[in-house]
Amino acid sequence: MTFAPLAAVPAPEPGAGPWPANLTRVDGDLHLAGHSLTALAEEGTPLYLVDEADMRNRARAWVSAIGDGDVYYAGKSFLTPTVARWMVEEGLSIDTASEGELRTALAGGVPGERIGLHGNSKSDSTLRLALESGVGRIVIDSPGEVDQLAAIAEETGTVAPCFVRVTTGVHAGGHDFIATAHEDQKFGLSLATGAAREVAVAMSENPHLELLGLHSHIGSQILDSEGFAAAASAVIDFAAELFGIGIDVPEVDLGGGYGIQYTGLDPEPATEAEMIAGIRSAIETACERAGIPVPRLSIEPGRSISGPPGMTLYRVGATKDVMTDDGVRRYVSVDGGMSDNIRPALYGADYTALLGRDSSADNVPSRVVGMHCESGDIVVRDVALPADVRRGDLLLVAATGAYGRSMASNYNLVRRPGVLAVSEQGTSWLVRPETWDDILGIFPDR
């Protein structure tokens, strides 16, 4: 893995960049919704924190931006029964992509009709559970799934509510999108080769399936509506083609991938309202051109709801100064790492970190690393931290709420940290911290 050089800049202070709305500094110490991090750290570190009010506000912002449409929170970014309940309380539905996510949404009391199910390879038992739970949409992702799902629908005496996931050839990330990305990937059914059309036709002829809409997901960390607009227009052209052969497409789901700020250097993404306005206008233009009615719109934001409200609180361990070609870099080790945040190692993701206490020391170029047996075990690749950082300090990493705990592992047989919801009303565990018994309990011969 090669990393582009990043200037060693300090993290922005609370109130700016990637930090959640209710992080503040009081007399030098960081506080979340009125709770000092020093006190929160008594729960043990590493510790994932979630600013509940911020997460709810972000969810609500999408709901109010979309108006007459549906927001499916992408549960894979971070889902617990309580989080599922928060989302439903704020007017969202839940997008799941596995039996575990489906069961978690159901455990949170989410009504079946407000759950969507994704997956490029769903098992019979998962589909059966989805139909028995009355899920609102199952997103078909391969030709064989038509017969697979129809058989289970027949057996359970249901009609399966379906979307077809299409690949539009649009791939987006950041400000850029590619209009004809190569489609050599496992998700979706190609518009270009006619695979999507064949599946839609097969579904429309099957009495056990009901085609409710088309689905497209074009990438992640997308900062403006351009790529979504291009995809929407391709999806509408396909809807018009289906309309022409008597197949109705009542709804279009444009997936997730709405970007967030991870560091102070990341540009601010478009607002929820700007995103939706850009998408809606592309859909309306394409529908007018094609002469078809405007379908209902749904989206599936994940990280833009769960990312910035979440942070990871670590305790500093060993520090070390290492000579590099560009000068001295200070390695600051923390008590977690790639087991609680795999994204830097997996795809070179950047994060930023703040020291938990005030310091008047000069900043030094630093790299925050974990305690795992991999040199790629990086938490924050490049950040300026005060030169007096020492063992026992608290270090707070921003925007780890999405794909942090949800991708966590027990590598090196570490205990996965708990996730603590924090609000002015108090604190409560969303996920309890693992214990040594959880670790040893996986061995039958213990």
Ligand SMILES: *Cc1c(COP(=O)(O)O)cnc(C)c1O
């Ligand atoms: C991953 C994914 C999402 C959510 O992506 P974010 O980047 O977290 O918004 C939504 N829909 C589908 C189909 C996905 O695969």
